[in-house]
Amino acid sequence: MIPGLERYFGILRGEAVAKFQAVRRVEAERVETLDEMWKQHAALKEKMKELLAAPPDEVLALPTPRYSLLHLKVDILMEELKRCGFCSRACGVDRTRRKGFCGCGEESHYASEFLHPGEERELVPSHTIFFNGCTFRCVFCQNYDIVHGTGKLALPWELAALIDLRFSQGARNVNFVGGNPDQHAHTVLATLTRVRSNVPVVWNSNMYHSEMLAEVIEDVVDIWLGDFKYGNDECAERYSGVENYWQVVTRNFLRAAQRGEVIIRHLVMPSHLDCCTERIASWVAENMGPDVRFNLMFQYWPAYRADQHPEIARTLIAAERRRAMDIVRRHGLWNLA
Ligand code: SF4
Numbered sequence: 001m002i003p004g005l006e007r008y009f010g011i012l013r014g015e016a017v018a019k020f021q022a023v024r025r026v027e028a029e030r031v032e033t034l035d036e037m038w039k040q041h042a043a044l045k046e047k048m049k050e051l052l053a054a055p056p057d058e059v060l061a062l063p064t065p066r067y068s069l070l071h072l073k074v075d076i077l078m079e080e081l082k083r084c085g086f087c088s089r090a091c092g093v094d095r096t097r098r099k100g101f102c103g104c105g106e107e108s109h110y111a112s113e114f115l116h117p118g119e120e121r122e123l124v125p126s127h128t129i130f131f132n133g134c135t136f137r138c139v140f141c142q143n144y145d146i147v148h149g150t151g152k153l154a155l156p157w158e159l160a161a162l163i164d165l166r167f168s169q170g171a172r173n174v175n176f177v178g179g180n181p182d183q184h185a186h187t188v189l190a191t192l193t194r195v196r197s198n199v200p201v202v203w204n205s206n207m208y209h210s211e212m213l214a215e216v217i218e219d220v221v222d223i224w225l226g227d228f229k230y231g232n233d234e235c236a237e238r239y240s241g242v243e244n245y246w247q248v249v250t251r252n253f254l255r256a257a258q259r260g261e262v263i264i265r266h267l268v269m270p271s272h273l274d275c276c277t278e279r280i281a282s283w284v285a286e287n288m289g290p291d292v293r294f295n296l297m298f299q300y301w302p303a304y305r306a307d308q309h310p311e312i313a314r315t316l317i318a319a320e321r322r323r324a325m326d327i328v329r330r331h332g333l334w335n336l337a
Pocket residue numbers: 084085086087088089090091092093095099100101102103104134135182183
């Protein structure tokens with residue numbers, strides 16, 4: 001058993017219920033205004049917590065109301081989409097009329113979906129769904145073909161059928177990724193209203209989502225599989241074009257750990273051991289404890305436009321890999337798969 005992921009393993013053993021399956025069993029009422037939706041949402045969150053504590057057989061045997069807390073969440077996101085602040089860029093654009101910075105309008109598109117054998121050992125085989133678009137612009141993006149591609153239209157009923165199919169084929173979870181999944185939260189939640197399997201939901205994210213989005217999706221995310229890329233705002237702005245990175249991402253990791261289970265990924269970058277790896281490991285050990293699942297990743301390669309930045313236009317050298325391992329060991333975080 002990997003510490004910090006007890007609930008996830010409980011779902012896999014049939015001893016716990018995937019959160020969205022509880023959320024879709026909480027009856028809600030259709031209301032007109034966004035204000036009324038948010039008020040009802042706050043009230044029903046408490047009811048959902050009671051359900052999560054009940055035996056899974058009892059929860060799964062409950063009827064699924066025609067309009068549930070999960071439907072209410074979709075309706076909230078469809079309204080919030082008109083002044084989009086799904087991520088901390090807070091573009092404020094009406095995505096029913098035009099696209100935001102992430103390149104996404106109202107519709108969602110995905111590049112591929114399959115049983116992924118290459119994620120963390122506790123997740124595989126993982127049913128990964130790679131959405132297009134991203135809220136970051138990483139100069140070393142390894143998925144730039146996915147991020148900037150057009151992909152297939154993501155229709156909730158089709159995706160739901162695929163999720164049930166992949167679960168029957170042995171998927172241990174459904175893993176929403178990209179790019180980044182945040183800008184597609186409305187589509188993902190609409191999809192989950194139709195999924196029958198008790199499958200854990202993994203949110204494979206850059207952790208730059210807004211507090212508004214966290215408030216809505218944290219009730220359906222079982223594992224936050226979050227990237228912790230940078231140890232300071234300067235590196236984040238230079239390589240990913242984002243502002244206020246440290247404050248947003250540390251806030252989101254703390255909140256995710258309070259309301260769900262977390263796996264932290266840190267991709268070690270050349271020349272960034274002191275400013276990024278050291279500072280991240282130190283913060284994680286101090287604020288999230290040594291038992292948090294921390295995955296130190298060494299697969300950096302200078303993809304996309306990394307050649308425009310000489311200090312990262314190369315792969316890691318052996319001394320940097322050794323140093324990164326020493327840093328996480330020193331902070332007591334050595335629980336790499
Ligand atoms: S998801 Fe983020 S980047 Fe995309 S439109 Fe909304 S606020 Fe902008």
